[in-house]
Structure formats: structure tokens, C-alpha cells
Amino acid sequence: MSEPSSYRPEALIAEDIDAYLARHQHKSLLRFITCGSVDDGKSTLIGRLLYDSKMIFEDQLAALESDSKRVGTQGQEIDFALLVDGLAAEREQGITIDVAYRFFATEKRKFIVADTPGHEQYTRNMVTGASTADLAVILIDARKGVLTQTRRHSYLVHLLGIRNIVLAVNKMDLVGYSQDIFDTIVGEYRDFARTIGIDDFIAMPISGFKGDNITGPSSNTPWYGGPSLIAHLEDVPLDETADQARPFRMAVQWVNRPNLDFRGFSGLIASGTVARGDPVRVLPSGRTSTVARIVTLDGDLDRAVAGQSVTLTLSDEIDCSRGDVIAAADSPPQVADQFEATIIWMADEAMLPGRAYWLKIGAQTVSAQVQAPKYQVNVNTLEHLAAKTLELNAIGVANLSVDRGIVFEAYADNRDLGGFILIDRLTNATVAAGMLHFSLRRAQNVHWQAMDVTREAHAALKNQKPAVLWFTGLSGAGKSTIANLVEKKLARMNRHTFLLDGDNVRHGLNKDLGFTDADRVENIRRVGEVAKLMTDAGLIVITAFISPFRAERQMVRQMMAPGEFIEVHIDTPLAEAERRDVKGLYAKARAGQLKNFTGIDSPYEPPEEAEIHIDTTGLTPEQAADVIVERLLG
Structure with missing residues (x-):
């Protein structure tokens, strides 16, 4: 494979190879998405980021130049969208259908960006990309202003817990880099954003095609004094310390039993910290023990933090299986079987209240039934509408029940223990995504009564x-x-x-x-x-x-x-x-x-x-x- 244009062999000669790799290995990682209405330039923007960060290999660049000429790009300009729109159907239609993930890096930080579809039909794909993102770049075509999909995606971004938002007013080159147009769009968006709880965002005028304000300030927008997009992405603070400050939580993904002398519980630490000797509680059983070892591929640790994948061994032989949650003994999450939740419906067939679906939350999978919605949300007006069901891309609030107690926390507090998907039991297709709000009181107050006559x-x-x-x-x-x-x-x-x-x-x-x-x-x-x-x-x-x-x-x-x-x-x-x-x-x-x-x-x-x-x-x-x-x- 050809080397990327930023590859410099002399860098490896000038410094120790291990030190060079270590310096890049320990960069922080920012996951972000681009979203907005169809044809707002999301794929072009990501292609520009890859190109300007010199993360394109020579053979990729040659293919890109050839494809750009074949699809009719004028002059010598490169169609950067072709770097991301990999599906044949996307190239034929000129739109993004699937979620495309791309990696690139700068001297300061590593990035994983998800190019999400703008078409309303593929809103479900946008939700997939947003579910793991730390930041959202919401694009607006400067010629069109704030559209329905802009509002829909902004609402979903906020609903999914993304608090770092960039409003990128794109294609400024097509409106003569007009400050008046930029200010009008930003004002309209700010008025809408306040109604859905977005109080803070950064707005910037850009041209993904021309490169204005992408990697550095543009002479075409002297009236803009903010950072370039790359500069902002490099400097935006991550919420890693907040994850570590919360109580310890780790969902068990695998019971590691290589031999009779070792039994460990493997998973990703969702929040908090854990150290050897810490008291822990296994849920939903409620059994307690202490951490004997924290095992990793590189050896045992004295302490592990949120974001690390580890294997824990416990001092006591207690029942613990895949789907259970190991938590701090003095502040465990809740266990319940009835909830209120926000549901984003993703299937072509409407939701059938009362039908049994598989509900998957972390490593837990249970049978669930959704009641008729309390209401559906109109993303344009935020009005709560009466609804008997939810159609494709509809967002509503409903109660649901599961066939046994599951370990959870409100989505606002913990994405891993509060976010779920619903799966059709016959086709295994994902039909909805959702966020748990709270357990219903009857989940705590109603219990099975033991009977003497069985x-x-x-x-x-x-x-x-x-x-x-x-x-x-x-x-x-x-x-x-x-x-x-x-x-x-x-x-x-x-x-x-x-x-x-x-x-x-x-x-x-x-x-x-x-x-x-x-x-x-x-x-x-x-x-x-x-x-x-x-x-x-x-x-x-x-x-x-x-x-x-x-x-x-x-x-x-x-x-x-x-x-x-x-x-x-x-x-x-x-x-x-x-x-x-x-x-x-x-x-x-x-x-x-x-x-x-x-x-x-x-x-x-x-x-x-x-x-x-x-x-x-x-x-x-x-x-x-x-x-x-x-x-x-x-």
C-alpha cells in the first residue's frame, strides 16, 4: 500500500521508534458525526478533512482524481465526497445512505468521524452514528437555511446526549461569503436550539469544497474571528474525567474461564474507577464480594478507570454471568422491569403496542412489550401529539415492560445502562432505539407472592x-x-x-x-x-x-x-x-x-x-x- 503524503521516514530516524509510536498511541480520541439535511455537504466535508490532514494514500488519491473526472467534476477540482460515499447506490444518487466511519489524526488528537445520511428515510442510520459520538457537526447549506432535517437531527443529537455541537454553515462560496446570510441562519438556528435545550454551540462559516475555515482561517471571511473546524476539534475538551467521577459500573460481556484455576469477568468499564480490594456488588442478584485482581493483556493493574477493558476476579465464588453488572457496592444501579422511555422507531412497519420484542441493553437481552405511546414528538414544533403507534422515524414516549428485572440507569446519567435497541423476534431486524428515563413505581411496589400450593x-x-x-x-x-x-x-x-x-x-x-x-x-x-x-x-x-x-x-x-x-x-x-x-x-x-x-x-x-x-x-x-x-x- 502507498504511504500517506504526511509519512516521513526521517521522523523515525530522528527519534526512537518506540517513543514515536508511544507519542501517537496516547493521543486522545474524539468521536464525532456530521449530520444535517440531504446534500448539505457532509461527505465533502469529511473528504476535505481526510485530504487536508494528509490521511489519503497515493493510490487512493489517484483513484479519487480519476473518479472525480468520471462523475463530471468541473476543471481540476476533486470531488471529496467520493472518498466517503463508498456504496455504488450512493455514488449513483449523489447522496449518503449508510453510515461511513473514517479515521484520521493530527498532531494533537485522533478522530473517528461518522458520515451519517441526511435523507429522512435513513434517519435510523443517523441515530446509529450518533449513539457513540462525543461531538456533532450539524451542517446547513447556506443557500437553504434551517430545514426540517436540520431540526430533526438537532433534536436527536440532544436527545442522545451529545453536548458538544458545531453549527457549520456550509457552501459559503455559493453565497458570496455573505456575513448577513450567515448571521440570519445562525439566529434562526439559535432560536430553535433553545426550545430543545441546546444552550451552547459554536457556529462557523465554511466551504467543504473550497476548504474555507477547515484547517485554518479563510481570507474570504475576514468578519469571522472564531477557530477553524480542525482547531476546534483538536481543542474541544472530552468528558473523560466526568465518566471517572461517577460510581463504578462494568457490564460483564464474557465469563473468562481458561482453566479450573481461573474465573474472571471481562468487560468495558462504563464509569468510575475500580481498585484491588474494592467492595463490589453483582446485579441483578445483589451478591457482594471484593476485587481480587484486575487482569489485562499487559499484566495486572492496581487500578482501572472508565474506558478500559479489563477482566476482574472476585474474592468469593458468587454467581455472575454475561449480562450481569459489577458495580460499586455502596452505590449500585437500579434493577426494575417497567420503565418510561423515549423510543425512536426505525422500521418500515409501524410499532404494534403489546407485541413482544427483544430488548438489548448492553450485554443484557430480555423480552419486552411496549405500550401505546403516551405521545409522539413533532420535531418542528416540539408539540406532543396523540398517537396510537409509531411510524418510521417517529419519536415518542411510552411505557414498556420486560420479562425480568434488568440493571439500568437513566440514559441522561449513563448511556451504556440507559440506551437500548428493540429487535423483531422473528426477523432479528433492529426496529427501534430508545433511552430509559426512569422505572415505574409499580416496578418496585409489585412483587410475586409465593404460594404454598404449587x-x-x-x-x-x-x-x-x-x-x-x-x-x-x-x-x-x-x-x-x-x-x-x-x-x-x-x-x-x-x-x-x-x-x-x-x-x-x-x-x-x-x-x-x-x-x-x-x-x-x-x-x-x-x-x-x-x-x-x-x-x-x-x-x-x-x-x-x-x-x-x-x-x-x-x-x-x-x-x-x-x-x-x-x-x-x-x-x-x-x-x-x-x-x-x-x-x-x-x-x-x-x-x-x-x-x-x-x-x-x-x-x-x-x-x-x-x-x-x-x-x-x-x-x-x-x-x-x-x-x-x-x-x-x-
Whole structure:
């Protein structure tokens, strides 16, 4: 590989190689992002920073010059955006789609910069880049002024806890380096920034394309007396001391057990300091011990601080696993299972309140359910809007619950223990990012009450094994008919059963729910909870519900003890189900008189691996019931 243009072999001759490397190794590292509206010049600015800091290799420079001519850059000018816009789709469209990370360094500091997309469709990618940044450069095209995406990204930057903000009014060369235009834009932005809590930022007029005020002062803006962008990035203070001043926290990422004589807990220290002999508490269990050793690749340490990756050994053999948090014994974080949180929705499909998602916070992964939003935020006016769900790029506040207590701190106090993502349980796609505010009071006040008569005792009294026969299929498939026959057969065999039918439940427990996707999710969640209580009582529960979504059927399955959930797919072709339509529901749906009807204008997701598959075109209801009972008791 060619050497960067700043590479000087004589530097290594003039001083000791180890000293040279050490001097650069121990530079501080600043992570920052560039953001703003589409085509504000973010990629060009980063390309200019790389070029001016002489971090471009000769072969890269040659390719850049060639690409610049190919895409039509006028004259001898270089299109610096091509250094960053690596995707073919980005070069074709002239926009940034993905988050591009680039490294460069100056004599004072090392940098990792994230070029984040400006298009609203890719706001989720911008959140990814901002989640680890110390500083944000918010670009504004001097010709366009403050736009919606400028406001959206500024709101997100502040929401994600970035307090060092540079307002870079770019493309000043295209407005004649006008001070009036610059002052007008800065004034408008300052008025907006105050409304979202941004009280301090530095504004500078720049041209990423021409290089004005990037590495040094520009003669084109004699009216500007502030620092250049590089000078500011080099000198802006980092918050490392603040991280060290907070109580000790380290999430366990790996239990290190190379042999029977060593058991250590590896992770990155999120905050505070730790020394040998310090008392610590392991959460969520609450067990205490003391630090015996602080092990690193370079040997043991007497003391470690925030930002270091270490392996701790403890004086006592206590239970500690991946996802647990080792904390200062006298000031541990909280453990709770219900929270208020801000959620940034990132998926094309809208959030379904009540649906189970995976929630990942640090090394902890739990099942979570999000309630309907309390409100959605209008990023232009900051107005709190009523909302039943969150669409792509929407920002809202909602309560959520998890299936077991997790270790957390408010995001404002600790990004590592307060920031989370939500993951679709079927596709494993990240659908949202969020910030925890606080735990709900009921998370501390409501506890499981131990019962002397256990679920095993209930089942023994009935001389049977509890189970849930979960019938799913289209409307008219024959679920209720077959479920009723199954219960009759089991009753004749002295089995203790209860049948939960979709229509019957909607007369009472779920009478307040409609047939939207969100209401269907809540309908199944409630039925699942009831079915679980009935299995605790030792019953064989039979349910007959369309239950159209795999995610909710999987949610109910995970509520039950292993082997107790038996999915029964009553498989009937849509045409046959319509022919049997004794209620006339399909005809109304076809005529547009019945909205959100499964199979017509609302989807049905058939089981992929049901325990029992019943093809009603080949079996009578009586035969189907015999198959199900034999499978249950066989």
C-alpha cells in the first residue's frame, strides 16, 4: 500500500521508534458525526478533512482524481465526497445512505468521524452514528437555511446526549461569503436550539469544497474571528474525567474461564474507577464480594478507570454471568422491569403496542412489550401529539415492560445502562432505539407472592399434565367446531379442561378491543395470560382464535412451561373458508363493509412448524378431533 503524503521516514530516524509510536498511541480520541439535511455537504466535508490532514494514500488519491473526472467534476477540482460515499447506490444518487466511519489524526488528537445520511428515510442510520459520538457537526447549506432535517437531527443529537455541537454553515462560496446570510441562519438556528435545550454551540462559516475555515482561517471571511473546524476539534475538551467521577459500573460481556484455576469477568468499564480490594456488588442478584485482581493483556493493574477493558476476579465464588453488572457496592444501579422511555422507531412497519420484542441493553437481552405511546414528538414544533403507534422515524414516549428485572440507569446519567435497541423476534431486524428515563413505581411496589400450593400440586390433584391446545386458522376454518369436539372427548375421559373461544372472550374480557393489528396483538396477549393462569391451575386449556401473527403465537408459547404449548393449525384454503361463511363475514369484507378482516385486507401468517397440522379438506371435524386428542395424550 502507498504511504500517506504526511509519512516521513526521517521522523523515525530522528527519534526512537518506540517513543514515536508511544507519542501517537496516547493521543486522545474524539468521536464525532456530521449530520444535517440531504446534500448539505457532509461527505465533502469529511473528504476535505481526510485530504487536508494528509490521511489519503497515493493510490487512493489517484483513484479519487480519476473518479472525480468520471462523475463530471468541473476543471481540476476533486470531488471529496467520493472518498466517503463508498456504496455504488450512493455514488449513483449523489447522496449518503449508510453510515461511513473514517479515521484520521493530527498532531494533537485522533478522530473517528461518522458520515451519517441526511435523507429522512435513513434517519435510523443517523441515530446509529450518533449513539457513540462525543461531538456533532450539524451542517446547513447556506443557500437553504434551517430545514426540517436540520431540526430533526438537532433534536436527536440532544436527545442522545451529545453536548458538544458545531453549527457549520456550509457552501459559503455559493453565497458570496455573505456575513448577513450567515448571521440570519445562525439566529434562526439559535432560536430553535433553545426550545430543545441546546444552550451552547459554536457556529462557523465554511466551504467543504473550497476548504474555507477547515484547517485554518479563510481570507474570504475576514468578519469571522472564531477557530477553524480542525482547531476546534483538536481543542474541544472530552468528558473523560466526568465518566471517572461517577460510581463504578462494568457490564460483564464474557465469563473468562481458561482453566479450573481461573474465573474472571471481562468487560468495558462504563464509569468510575475500580481498585484491588474494592467492595463490589453483582446485579441483578445483589451478591457482594471484593476485587481480587484486575487482569489485562499487559499484566495486572492496581487500578482501572472508565474506558478500559479489563477482566476482574472476585474474592468469593458468587454467581455472575454475561449480562450481569459489577458495580460499586455502596452505590449500585437500579434493577426494575417497567420503565418510561423515549423510543425512536426505525422500521418500515409501524410499532404494534403489546407485541413482544427483544430488548438489548448492553450485554443484557430480555423480552419486552411496549405500550401505546403516551405521545409522539413533532420535531418542528416540539408539540406532543396523540398517537396510537409509531411510524418510521417517529419519536415518542411510552411505557414498556420486560420479562425480568434488568440493571439500568437513566440514559441522561449513563448511556451504556440507559440506551437500548428493540429487535423483531422473528426477523432479528433492529426496529427501534430508545433511552430509559426512569422505572415505574409499580416496578418496585409489585412483587410475586409465593404460594404454598404449587402448579405441580394443582396438576397432581387433577391427575393430568397441563397443556394449551392453541387452535389457529382463518375465519371459517372450523376451529371452534373442532375445539368443541376435542373438549367433549377429553371430558368423557375425565380430563379437566376449559375452552377459550375467540367470539366468547370478546363479549367480556376483550370487549373493549377492535380488529386493528394493534388490537389483535392485545387480544392474544390477554388470552395468553389467562391461558397461563389456567395451566397454573392444572387445566388443559383449549383456545380457538384466528391469532393471525406468528409473533404473538410465539409470545404465548414462551409464557408457558416447555412442552405445554401445542400449536394446532386448522388449515383450510381461503376459498373453502369463504364457501363455509355461515356468518357472511367474508362477503361483507369483500364488499368493503368490514375492515381489517383476516385473509382479505389483513394478513394471516400460517404456522411454519405447528405441532399438529389439520387439513380440513381431507378430514372431517370428528376425525380431526381424534387426531388432536391422540397427539395430546399419546
